[in-house]
Every structure is written in C-alpha cells, then in structure tokens.
Amino acid sequence: MKKFINKPENLTNELLEGLALAYNDKIKLDDGKLVVRAFPKSQDKVAVISMGGSGHEPAISGFVGEGLLDASVVGDIFAAPNAMSVLAALRKFKRDAGILLVVLNHAGDVMSANMALKLAEREGIKVKKILVAEDISAGIDAPKSERRGLAGCIPLMKVAGAVAETGASLEEVFSVAEKFNGRMATLAVAMSGCTHPQTGLPITELPADEMEIGMGQHGEGGGGRSKILSADDTAKIMFESLSKAVDLKFGDSAFLMLNGSGATTPMELAIVYRAAVKLAENIGAKIEFGIVDEILTVQEMAGFQMVLCVLDDDSRKYLKARSNAPYWTCLG
Amino acid sequence: MPKDKLELPDIKSMFAAASKAIAAREKELCAIDGVCGDGDHGTAIKGAMCAANVSAKSAQSIKDAFMSAGMAAMSDSNGSTSTLFGSLFMGISDGVPEGASDLDSNRLYTAFSAGLAAVRENTEADVGDKTLMDALIPAVKAMESCKSAAESLAKAAEAANIGARNTVELQARFGRARNLGERSKGVPDAGAMSVATIFSAFAGVVS
Numbered sequence: 001m002k003k004f005i006n007k008p009e010n011l012t013n014e015l016l017e018g019l020a021l022a023y024n025d026k027i028k029l030d031d032g033k034l035v036v037r038a039f040p041k042s043q044d045k046v047a048v049i050s051m052g053g054s055g056h057e058p059a060i061s062g063f064v065g066e067g068l069l070d071a072s073v074v075g076d077i078f079a080a081p082n083a084m085s086v087l088a089a090l091r092k093f094k095r096d097a098g099i100l101l102v103v104l105n106h107a108g109d110v111m112s113a114n115m116a117l118k119l120a121e122r123e124g125i126k127v128k129k130i131l132v133a134e135d136i137s138a139g140i141d142a143p144k145s146e147r148r149g150l151a152g153c154i155p156l157m158k159v160a161g162a163v164a165e166t167g168a169s170l171e172e173v174f175s176v177a178e179k180f181n182g183r184m185a186t187l188a189v190a191m192s193g194c195t196h197p198q199t200g201l202p203i204t205e206l207p208a209d210e211m212e213i214g215m216g217q218h219g220e221g222g223g224g225r226s227k228i229l230s231a232d233d234t235a236k237i238m239f240e241s242l243s244k245a246v247d248l249k250f251g252d253s254a255f256l257m258l259n260g261s262g263a264t265t266p267m268e269l270a271i272v273y274r275a276a277v278k279l280a281e282n283i284g285a286k287i288e289f290g291i292v293d294e295i296l297t298v299q300e301m302a303g304f305q306m307v308l309c310v311l312d313d314d315s316r317k318y319l320k321a322r323s324n325a326p327y328w329t330c331l332g
Numbered sequence: 333m334p335k336d337k338l339e340l341p342d343i344k345s346m347f348a349a350a351s352k353a354i355a356a357r358e359k360e361l362c363a364i365d366g367v368c369g370d371g372d373h374g375t376a377i378k379g380a381m382c383a384a385n386v387s388a389k390s391a392q393s394i395k396d397a398f399m400s401a402g403m404a405a406m407s408d409s410n411g412s413t414s415t416l417f418g419s420l421f422m423g424i425s426d427g428v429p430e431g432a433s434d435l436d437s438n439r440l441y442t443a444f445s446a447g448l449a450a451v452r453e454n455t456e457a458d459v460g461d462k463t464l465m466d467a468l469i470p471a472v473k474a475m476e477s478c479k480s481a482a483e484s485l486a487k488a489a490e491a492a493n494i495g496a497r498n499t500v501e502l503q504a505r506f507g508r509a510r511n512l513g514e515r516s517k518g519v520p521d522a523g524a525m526s527v528a529t530i531f532s533a534f535a536g537v538v539s
Contacts, residue, residue, distance in 0.1 A: 053410070078370045079411035082418075084403075107507045108412035111454050115406075115415055146510070196371040199362045203371050 001200040008198040023326040033074040035061040046164040047093040050102040058327040059296035065325030068161040080108030083115035098126035098170035104149025105133035137214030150186040151259040151296040151305040162318035183310040185245035190215035190303035235275035242308040250284035255309040259295040263302040334482035337434040351385035353533040365522035368509030373522035376413035383408035398425035423450025437478040462502040464523030467495040489535035496528035
C-alpha cells in the first residue's frame with residue numbers, strides 16, 4: 001500500500017481535522033466525528049443531516065455548508081457511524097422545524113439510522129428519514145431494499161439543502177427531495193480495486209485487462225465483468241441503462257454527474273461526459289448541466305459513477321441555488 | 333470444573349476471553365471479509381469486543397455487565413457490527429431478571445433468546461443468508477433444555493462453529509456481499525466466524 005498516512009487507527013480523525021482546518025470559513029469539527037457548518041443556519045429552518053463512513057472524501061463532510069448539509073455524522077473508514085453518534089447529532093439539531101436525515105442504503109448505515117431514529121422518537125425529536133438507493137446494478141426493477149445508495153446522494157442533498165434554506169417545512173423539504181430521489185439513477189464502473197487504508201488489504205481485485213460495471217463504492221463487485229472498453233462504448237452501456245431506469249424521454253432535460261472513484265482522471269471523465277451528452281441528444285433529450293469531478297471516491301480505485309437525474313423546474317432551481325460548501329459552491 | 337451457574341465474575345471473564353480471542357483473529361477476519369465485503373470486519377469486531385470488555389469490568393450486576401458491554405460495543409465501533417453485536421448484548425441484558433446474582437441454564441437460555449430477538453429487530457437475515465445469524469440462531473437454539481450453564485455454552489459454541497463453517501457454501505443474500513451473487517461462495521461469513529469465536533471463548537471460561 002502506497003499512501004501518505006500516519007497511524008491507521010487515526011485516519012478518520014486526522015482527515016476530518018485537516019478538512020475542517022482547510023475550510024474553516026465554512027465548516028468546523030464538533031466533538032468527535034461530527035462535521036457542522038462554521039455558521040449554523042437559524043433554528044426555524046429544517047436541518048439536513050447525513051451520515052456515512054469515511055474514506056470517500058470529499059463526500060460526505062465536504063458537502064456541509066450554506067445551502068447544503070447542516071451536519072455530517074462520520075463513521076470509521078468505509079463503516080457506518082454507530083447509532084449513538086447519529087443520535088447525538090439528532091439531539092444537537094433538535095428543533096421545532098425538524099430534521100431531514102439522508103441515509104444511503106447500506107446495511108450498516110440503515111441499521112444505525114433506524115436505531116437512532118427509534119431512540120430519537122422517544123425523546124420527541126422531530127426527524128424524517130430519506131433513503132437514497134439509486135444504484136441500478138441489481139437491475140432496473142430491483143426493489144429499493146436491494147439497491148445501494150451511491151454518489152446520487154450528493155445532488156439529492158443539494159436539492160434538500162436548498163429547499164430547507166428557503167424556510168420550507170419538513171414535509172415540503174422531504175417531498176421535493178423524494179421526488180428528485182425517484183427521478184435519478186446511478187451506475188458505477190471500476191477498472192481496478194483499491195486497498196482498505198486501515199488494513200492495507202486489497203478489496204476486490206480485477207484482472208489487468210478487465211473492468212466491471214456495477215461495482216459499489218467500497219469495491220464490492222456487481223457482476224458485469226468484461227474486457228476494458230473505450231470511453232464511448234462504456235458510456236453507451238451505462239447511459240442506456242440509466243436512461244431506461246429514469247425513463248429519459250424525447251424533450252426531457254437532465255443533470256449528469258460523472259464522479260471519479262479516485263484513480264480515473266478528470267480527462268477521462270470529461271471524455272465520457274461528452275459521449276453521454278451525445279447519447280442523450282440521439283433520443284432528443286438534453287443534458288442541461290452537470291459535474292465532472294471527484295465527489296465520492298473509493299480510495300485509489302480506477303473507475304467512475306455516472307449519475308443521471310431528470311430535471312423539473314424545482315430540481316433545476318435548487319441544484320443551481322446558492323451554496324457555499326467546501327466542494328460545491330454556487331453563486332445562486 | 334464445569335459450572336452449573338454463572339456469577340458476575342464468570343460473565344466478566346467471558347468478556348475478557350472473548351475480547352482476547354477476537355483480537356487474536358483480527359487479521360484473519362479482515363481477510364475473510366475482504367473477499368466479499370470491504371475487509372474491515374476484524375477491526376470493527378475487535379473494537380466492539382475490546383470496548384465491551386472494558387465496560388463490563390466495572391459492572392455491579394450481571395444485568396448491568398451485559399447492558400454496559402452492549403452500550404460500549406454500540407458506541408465504540410462502527411458499521412453494522414456496532415448495531416448487531418451491541419443489540420445482542422443489550423438484548424441479553426433485557427432478558428436477565430432484575431437483581432439476578434446468577435444465571436442457571438434456564439435463565440441463560442431466556443437471556444440469550446432475548447439477545448437474539450434484539451438482533452432480529454435490526455436484520456431480516458435468517459439461517460442460510462450467509463450472515464452472523466447462521467451462527468447465532470443455532471447457538472441460541474442449542475442452549476434450550478441444557479442441564480448446566482457449562483453445557484449451555486459448550487453446546488452453543490459447538491452449534492455456532494458448525495453454523496459458521498456452513499456459511500462457506502452459502503451465497504450471500506444480505507449486506508454488501510449480496511451483490512457478488514455466486515461469487516460470494518467459497519469463504520465463510522466473517523460475522524458468523526466472530527459469533528463462533530465469541531461463543532467458543534465464553535464456553536472455554538466455564539468448562
């Protein structure tokens with residue numbers, strides 16, 4: 001393993017410390033592993049909180065900030081934060097307006113969230129969970145419980161955060177976010193596995209000349225292995241599955257995010273993005289705008305996640321609304 | 333000498349032994365988990381059992397020992413391991429009668445059944461799904477109508493080990509490994525291995 005690290009058990013604390021120092025005008029580290037805004041929003045607005053393991057930087061903590069998340073509850077490397085730390089965050093953000101808890105569908109995250117929600121309910125904390133499960137590698141028709149939450153969580157948090165910033169009620173924030181949730185899908189492809197930075201052990205090794213479509217964000221295999229294809233051919237396979245999943249039709253507008261997994265260059269992501277835009281044009285749809293960047297990484301894994309979201313007036317407005325998080329700033 | 337009943341010092345010794353046994357297998361459990369999952373189960377369960385042991389040490393009663401072990405496991409580790417093993421010990425505590433100073437085989441069975449019920453609240457997995465339940469469910473079942481506490485834990489350990497070994501041939505239906513389908517066969521489930529290790533350590537203390 002070739003990584004610039006110190007003691008493996010200090011990885012999460014040290015990375016959060018660094019992130020908070022670098023962006024100290026936007027975020028700060030609250031006790032333990034809770035990242036919050038440097039300047040909290042007023043108590044009368046819905047708080048939007050998310051949770052997840054570390055090792056995927058900049059997600060999720062890099063998306064705390066004005067117009068986006070209020071807090072990110074951080075677990076250890078690739079591991080969900082425990083129920084007690086989620087509960088501690090819910091207690092801290094308890095308010096009459098309520099809390100929206102964004103949970104990615106992974107067994108550990110869902111268990112911690114459900115346990116924390118059960119305990120929070122007993123304390124009269126007003127909180128609603130929104131489950132992100134937009135990965136289509138288990139099949140377009142797979143039930144939500146069998147789909148994982150991938151990088152599509154980030155645009156969803158942007159939409160939810162922007163609605164919350166307007167002073168909308170918890171029900172309104174949830175309803176706009178849930179509508180967006182239903183019109184987006186993600187598919188991942190990997191060319192190499194990665195090493196777990198704590199244990200140094202490899203996660204899912206791929207032969208040198210193969211790639212795998214459907215790889216999860218911890219390197220879990222998804223099944224669709226093939227010889228390595230060109231950018232255009234890979235884009236075609238992935239975009240066609242995604243456009244079917246979100247029912248992208250003639251005349252539709254969409255937002256496209258190409259999220260690099262860690263070792264795939266922005267050059268490659270841009271080449272794939274351009275291919276996807278052309279594929280959309282072929283069916284008379286339009287990719288209005290998007291992101292080509294490392295958003296939710298998987299250590300040094302080579303590959304990317306393609307996130308396709310069908311736009312309506314609401315989601316277009318909220319994706320472009322003002323935000324000032326370390327890794328997503330918009331002038332609004 | 334095999335024990336009929338367990339008292340507070342026995343429970344504390346059980347956690348100390350389980351913590352030591354798990355720590356000794358950390359790397360092996362990570363490697364097993366790395367085949368289908370993300371390779372960190374050994375680290376997570378070591379953290380959970382170490383915290384459980386430290387917390388149980390200062391307990392004043394059997395009920396308190398399991399409760400504080402469960403709370404510590406849930407607070408000091410991460411991932412599904414924290415919730416599943418934390419709720420197992422907290423559930424066992426719920427099943428121990430208030431003020432009980434010892435656990436005979438009947439009380440042990442009742443307590444561990446309550447622990448299993450608490451885990452079931454957090455996962456729908458059953459025997460055959462290649463999870464920790466493949467070891468935990470038969471282990472608790474084996475404790476039914478035993479004559480002594482030592483026999484209960486010995487039978488539980490035996491059943492947990494058989495259950496864990498059986499997971500080698502199974503295809504994962506829960507957690508991250510599920511996405512591998514057929515390729516998840518051939519290695520045991522790391523969570524089931526941990527349950528077997530913990531029950532073996534528990535049994536070793538009182539045999």
